[in-house]
Amino acid sequence: MISDNLKKVYIFSGLNDDEIDRIASIVKLKTFNKGDNIFFDTEPYLGFYITTAGLVKIYKISKDGREHILHIIAPPNTFAEVPLFENFGEEFEETYRYPANAMALEDDTHVILVPARKFRQLLESDTKICIKLVSGFARRLRHLNHHIEELTLKDVTKRVAGYLIKEIAEPEKGQTHSEISLAISKNDLAAYLGTIPETLSRTLKKLQDEGYIEVDGRKIVIKDAAGLRAAAM
Amino acid sequence: MISDNLKKVYIFSGLNDDEIDRIASIVKLKTFNKGDNIFFDTEPYLGFYITTAGLVKIYKISKDGREHILHIIAPPNTFAEVPLFENFGEEFEETYRYPANAMALEDDTHVILVPARKFRQLLESDTKICIKLVSGFARRLRHLNHHIEELTLKDVTKRVAGYLIKEIAEPEKGQTHSEISLAISKNDLAAYLGTIPETLSRTLKKLQDEGYIEVDGRKIVIKDAAGLRAAAM
DNA sequence: CGTAACCTTGATTAAGATCAATTCTCGTGG
DNA sequence: CCACGAGAATTGATCTTAATCAAGGTTACG
Numbered sequence: 001m002i003s004d005n006l007k008k009v010y011i012f013s014g015l016n017d018d019e020i021d022r023i024a025s026i027v028k029l030k031t032f033n034k035g036d037n038i039f040f041d042t043e044p045y046l047g048f049y050i051t052t053a054g055l056v057k058i059y060k061i062s063k064d065g066r067e068h069i070l071h072i073i074a075p076p077n078t079f080a081e082v083p084l085f086e087n088f089g090e091e092f093e094e095t096y097r098y099p100a101n102a103m104a105l106e107d108d109t110h111v112i113l114v115p116a117r118k119f120r121q122l123l124e125s126d127t128k129i130c131i132k133l134v135s136g137f138a139r140r141l142r143h144l145n146h147h148i149e150e151l152t153l154k155d156v157t158k159r160v161a162g163y164l165i166k167e168i169a170e171p172e173k174g175q176t177h178s179e180i181s182l183a184i185s186k187n188d189l190a191a192y193l194g195t196i197p198e199t200l201s202r203t204l205k206k207l208q209d210e211g212y213i214e215v216d217g218r219k220i221v222i223k224d225a226a227g228l229r230a231a232a233m
Numbered sequence: 234m235i236s237d238n239l240k241k242v243y244i245f246s247g248l249n250d251d252e253i254d255r256i257a258s259i260v261k262l263k264t265f266n267k268g269d270n271i272f273f274d275t276e277p278y279l280g281f282y283i284t285t286a287g288l289v290k291i292y293k294i295s296k297d298g299r300e301h302i303l304h305i306i307a308p309p310n311t312f313a314e315v316p317l318f319e320n321f322g323e324e325f326e327e328t329y330r331y332p333a334n335a336m337a338l339e340d341d342t343h344v345i346l347v348p349a350r351k352f353r354q355l356l357e358s359d360t361k362i363c364i365k366l367v368s369g370f371a372r373r374l375r376h377l378n379h380h381i382e383e384l385t386l387k388d389v390t391k392r393v394a395g396y397l398i399k400e401i402a403e404p405e406k407g408q409t410h411s412e413i414s415l416a417i418s419k420n421d422l423a424a425y426l427g428t429i430p431e432t433l434s435r436t437l438k439k440l441q442d443e444g445y446i447e448v449d450g451r452k453i454v455i456k457d458a459a460g461l462r463a464a465a466m
Numbered sequence: 467c468g469t470a471a472c473c474t475t476g477a478t479t480a481a482g483a484t485c486a487a488t489t490c491t492c493g494t495g496g
Numbered sequence: 497c498c499a500c501g502a503g504a505a506t507t508g509a510t511c512t513t514a515a516t517c518a519a520g521g522t523t524a525c526g
Contacts (some may be wrong), residue, residue: 062386063466071380082378085371088364089247094427099378127360134363135386137370138318144377145315146331148303151384152427156514186473194385199514201474217473217523231298389482419505432482434506449493450505 005052011132014060028113032104045083045096047115048115054109057099069192084116092117151194159193160203161232168222182218238285241309244365260344265337278329280348281314287342291333302425304344317349325350392426393436394465401455415451
């Protein structure tokens with residue numbers, strides 16, 4: 001049921017059934033397999049997306065083929081909302097493009113497409129969704145700020161250590177567990193951390209040799225969280 | 234007059250005099266000299282700021298003292314709005330911090346402080362400001378996306394060339410003029426472009442030797458815009 | 467089993483940071 | 497008006513990090 005999925009999405013929480021149904025009536029469901037591109041940054045902007053299952057990466061490619069991952073989107077979350085606000089207030093234009101590429105990282109990745117034109121009409125009459133959207137944007141801005149800080153002010157070792165530290169922190173439970181199972185491939189992790197697979201591999205080995213972690217494929221056990229935290233600073 | 238300044242600010246455009254006055258009544262004016270810090274990322278969050286004169290840099294410092302500039306804020310613009318939306322809906326907490334440092338880059342930099350607590354109340358009742366805020370955030374997200382793309386996928390030469398190209402583009406007039414007068418010091422420009430002054434200096438010289446530009450202090454003349462554009466890709 | 471995608475390891479290279487030393491610029495006070 | 501000094505910018509020499517290039521090894525899956 002579409003409505004049930006929509007209710008779980010951050011920006012729609014707090015809406016009543018009627019409002020949810022209104023949104024459900026304008027959306028389209030899509031399913032992708034691992035490696036499928038959901039959109040390219042060259043395509044005209046149709047609307048934003050919501051993940052309901054699977055995993056999505058948002059990434060850019062340089063002219064010579066290098067890739068950098070900006071976000072990993074796990075359900076239930078939205079992506080590609082930014083172009084909704086190109087010249088908000090004026091007529092929506094057909095010439096807007098997606099700001100980056102999006103690819104499914106797992107088979108059976110389900111997404112919901114919310115068409116821009118119709119959603120914009122709805123948005124202008126609904127202040128609740130608007131506040132949710134600002135909050136979501138604020139969260140994303142914080143993430144990008146942090147991401148830039150990591151990329152520009154820290155070396156690869158610090159970035160890798162910092163990523164692992166963030167992975168074991170479970171903010172809701174207030175507790176940490178010491179084993180990580182990487183959700184994404186090491187190739188993708190390297191592209192997210194602003195490096196290449198070879199360097200990531202060497203860095204993980206170094207952190208292992210120093211006794212902070214133990215690596216076994218995608219499973220990483222944290223042996224010394226305090227030391228790792230210090231290595232990330 | 235405060236109200237006149239407020240009207241010029243993006244997120245408040247479209248508000249009527251009454252609404253502007255309501256905001257004017259809760260703000261505080263401040264003036265800073267070149268080099269003065271407006272806030273540090275260690276300070277408790279009081280509210281967001283609006284520049285009305287001068288120039289402000291938003292930056293981060295690494296543990297070993299390296300600096301990276303995230304944004305250069307020119308009037309009339311807002312900055313540090315993101316923490317407004319920490320857990321929006323719940324009670325505003327006193328423990329929030331500014332997400333980065335801010336410093337005035339010119340003498341007589343005027344800013345307006347809009348206190349968080351009062352503004353949040355106002356925001357919940359006013360959908361127009363909310364939409365403006367989302368739009369402003371969207372613009373900033375686009376900027377950060379672009380910034381990350383530049384930093385991670387391009388070398389210093391491409392970043393410098395790209396910056397110059399962006400400087401000569403005057404979107405409103407649809408025309409380009411070929412002379413740039415840098416608004417910020419080369420030290421700051423280096424920190425913004427993710428490099429250091431020495432490397433920036435060498436890169437500008439290289440671009441000059443290749444015939445694309447002519448550098449004379451803060452004045453840079455574009456001799457070959459097409460070539461420079463190609464060098465930025 | 468066989469093949470392709472993923473990951474690791476080693477040797478080499480290159481971009482840009484660091485270190486050190488001048489030079490340039492400009493505001494201030496004698 | 498000139499001299500001084502501080503901050504800004506440049507230049508050269510060297511070093512470090514991480515990318516590149518090349519070759520195997522592992523894993524997963526049809």
